[in-house]
Amino acid sequence: MIKFDRVTKRYADGTVAVDNLSLEVPTGEITVFVGPSGCGKTTSLRMINRMIDATEGQILLDGVDVTTIDPPTLRRGIGYVIQQAGLFPHRKIVDNVATVPYLLGWDKKKARDRAMELLERVGLDLKMADRYPFQLSGGQQQRVGVARALAADPPVLLMDEPFSAVDPIVRTSLQEELLRLQAELNKTIVFVTHDIDEAIKLGDRVAVLRVGGRLAQLADPPTLLARPADDFVREFLGRDRGIRRLSFVSDEGLRLRADLTVPASADVSTVRGTAESWLAVVDGENRPLGWASVKDLPETGTLADARLAPYGTFVRGRDSLRGALDAALLSPSGSAIAVDETGRAEGVATREALDEALGKVAGGVGA
Ligand SMILES: Nc1ncnc2c1ncn2[C@@H]1O[C@H](COP(=O)(O)OP(=O)(O)OP(=O)(O)O)[C@@H](O)[C@H]1O
Numbered sequence: 001m002i003k004f005d006r007v008t009k010r011y012a013d014g015t016v017a018v019d020n021l022s023l024e025v026p027t028g029e030i031t032v033f034v035g036p037s038g039c040g041k042t043t044s045l046r047m048i049n050r051m052i053d054a055t056e057g058q059i060l061l062d063g064v065d066v067t068t069i070d071p072p073t074l075r076r077g078i079g080y081v082i083q084q085a086g087l088f089p090h091r092k093i094v095d096n097v098a099t100v101p102y103l104l105g106w107d108k109k110k111a112r113d114r115a116m117e118l119l120e121r122v123g124l125d126l127k128m129a130d131r132y133p134f135q136l137s138g139g140q141q142q143r144v145g146v147a148r149a150l151a152a153d154p155p156v157l158l159m160d161e162p163f164s165a166v167d168p169i170v171r172t173s174l175q176e177e178l179l180r181l182q183a184e185l186n187k188t189i190v191f192v193t194h195d196i197d198e199a200i201k202l203g204d205r206v207a208v209l210r211v212g213g214r215l216a217q218l219a220d221p222p223t224l225l226a227r228p229a230d231d232f233v234r235e236f237l238g239r240d241r242g243i244r245r246l247s248f249v250s251d252e253g254l255r256l257r258a259d260l261t262v263p264a265s266a267d268v269s270t271v272r273g274t275a276e277s278w279l280a281v282v283d284g285e286n287r288p289l290g291w292a293s294v295k296d297l298p299e300t301g302t303l304a305d306a307r308l309a310p311y312g313t314f315v316r317g318r319d320s321l322r323g324a325l326d327a328a329l330l331s332p333s334g335s336a337i338a339v340d341e342t343g344r345a346e347g348v349a350t351r352e353a354l355d356e357a358l359g360k361v362a363g364g365v366g367a
């Protein structure tokens with residue numbers, strides 16, 4: 001655990017970058033520091049590995065005041081990733097990744113083997129190992145930056161806007177890669193960003209800072225979205241808080257109706273009398289084919305002969321209520337087809353079922 005205990009940083013010119021900051025960064029979790037430019041994010045991060053020393057207060061790493069540990073020793077246990085990766089331009093990728101192992105005196109083969117293993121882990125083609133940084137895209141360089149920070153397997157990772165210089169698509173894949181890695185590695189990560197969506201996506205907990213280096217709120221993402229502490233946090237979170245919060249609500253409470261899925265092989269006469277307006281038609285393996293409008297069914301034949309409308313699906317137990325709602329909005333029936341991980345239909349979440357589930361979420365906000 002990393003603990004900030006009443007930490008203040010005043011620069012020589014009198015600028016108070018961080019003001020009386022107290023918070024805890026739990027072991028094995030991602031804590032995101034987010035806030036507008038100049039709110040003291042980088043300063044806070046750099047006080048952890050002593051690139052900057054605090055003016056007042058203490059930072060404790062597993063109970064030990066970091067100012068009592070000499071910086072090289074401290075940094076051996078702390079990986080550091082910055083924007084635009086900060087790779088050494090004249091070193092090959094593999095040697096960039098092996099930087100810390102070399103410093104630690106590992107033999108060359110062991111260090112390179114470790115570097116290759118990490119390149120693979122962060123999703124890079126091993127062909128890149130012998131290239132120089134300028135021969136990689138920005139996104140690839142960023143992955144190398146992450147691999148380098150992980151090289152000596154430090155328990156703590158500090159990441160300062162690591163993905164902010166790449167385009168949105170690459171950024172999304174880097175974020176997903178980080179979450180996948182973290183699920184395996186369980187590092188204690190402090191991640192700095194000015195992008196609230198990134199903070200909400202990555203953070204187990206999010207610390208919102210305001211200019212002057214003061215903590216505005218520390219909470220997990222669903223709590224932050226549901227109950228911002230003040231107007232500053234509310235404005236910083238931006239629009240659609242309610243909808244975005246649905247991403248954190250499991251779809252498990254959503255009632256499904258299995259009777260609304262019918263096989264394409266069924267004769268139209270068997271469904272004509274139904275009180276339903278729409279039926280979800282599935283193939284012989286139970287995979288959705290589309291929605292059939294009951295009043296527009298052909299006179300004879302099977303449901304395979306009906307004109308099918310587009311449909312949206314969500315994966316039961318994996319997608320959130322937001323995914324289910326989105327699927328419903330993509331279907332003319334207004335209902336969402338629930339599928340399992342293999343794409344087979346499990347049933348239909350009707351508008352009534354969605355309404356019921358959304359009502360519970362809304363009820364929970366005030367609680
Ligand atoms: N060496 C320095 N001397 C004086 N003031 C500084 C110094 N470094 C940073 N500052 C000031 O301290 C404040 C916090 O800076 P910091 O770099 O921590 O902000 P930040 O939240 O990381 O911003 P950004 O999102 O732009 O990276 C700013 O007002 C900045 O101008």
Ligand SMILES: [Mg+2]
Pocket residue numbers: 041042043
């Ligand atoms: Mg910064």
